[in-house]
Amino acid sequence: TEDPQRKLVLLKYVDGNYTNYMQGRTRFHKSDFSLEILNTSRQDRQLYEYLVSKGPEEKVWQIQLEVYEPVSDPSIQILDWVLANSSCTITLNCTAERGDNVSYSWGSQDTSTSGLCSHNGSLLHLSYSLQNASIACACTASNPVSSQVIPFDSSECSYEQGGKSPVADPALSSLTALLLL
Numbered sequence: 001t002e003d004p005q006r007k008l009v010l011l012k013y014v015d016g017n018y019t020n021y022m023q024g025r026t027r028f029h030k031s032d033f034s035l036e037i038l039n040t041s042r043q044d045r046q047l048y049e050y051l052v053s054k055g056p057e058e059k060v061w062q063i064q065l066e067v068y069e070p071v072s073d074p075s076i077q078i079l080d081w082v083l084a085n086s087s088c089t090i091t092l093n094c095t096a097e098r099g100d101n102v103s104y105s106w107g108s109q110d111t112s113t114s115g116l117c118s119h120n121g122s123l124l125h126l127s128y129s130l131q132n133a134s135i136a137c138a139c140t141a142s143n144p145v146s147s148q149v150i151p152f153d154s155s156e157c158s159y160e161q162g163g164k165s166p167v168a169d170p171a172l173s174s175l176t177a178l179l180l181l
Helices: 170-180
Strands: 011-014 017-020 026-029 034-037 047-054 057-064 074-084 087-096 103-107 123-129 136-143 146-153
Touching: 011 026, 017 026, 074 136, 074 146, 087 103, 087 136, 087 146, 123 136
Parallel strands: none
Antiparallel strands: 011 017, 026 034, 047 057, 074 087, 087 123, 103 136, 136 146
């Protein structure tokens, strides 16, 4: 013999009356027959069934519930930069500490730099002339329930810094620049 399938019934509605088996955990809205899961958590991410019986006929809908943690504020890390021939080549990494199914994209509000900044993914390889006073790129970290944006200041590359450095902290970059002089 096979093991029978076991299902947990959250709510039963019969002839205008209902019984909520998960009182305090779910709320039934009779006006539109929706069931609200209160204080949703990742453990609620699963397949649910909605069953309607009318006489000998039964209709079953399956609903996959996805639960996402919102994206935290992202940060930009300078992985590498090179200053040569009056141009800067820099590699940036954008990451968010928290959030489920996070995707990253780079862009710009400035139409003159939008091509330089356009990229999907957390890494951006940027190469620009130092004669361009400002490159306005921004990283967007997003998932289906939230989105956060952080701008990048292109002044990280300057003549004073000279050479190549993987230093990400601007305060340490200044210290490195002083030691190179």
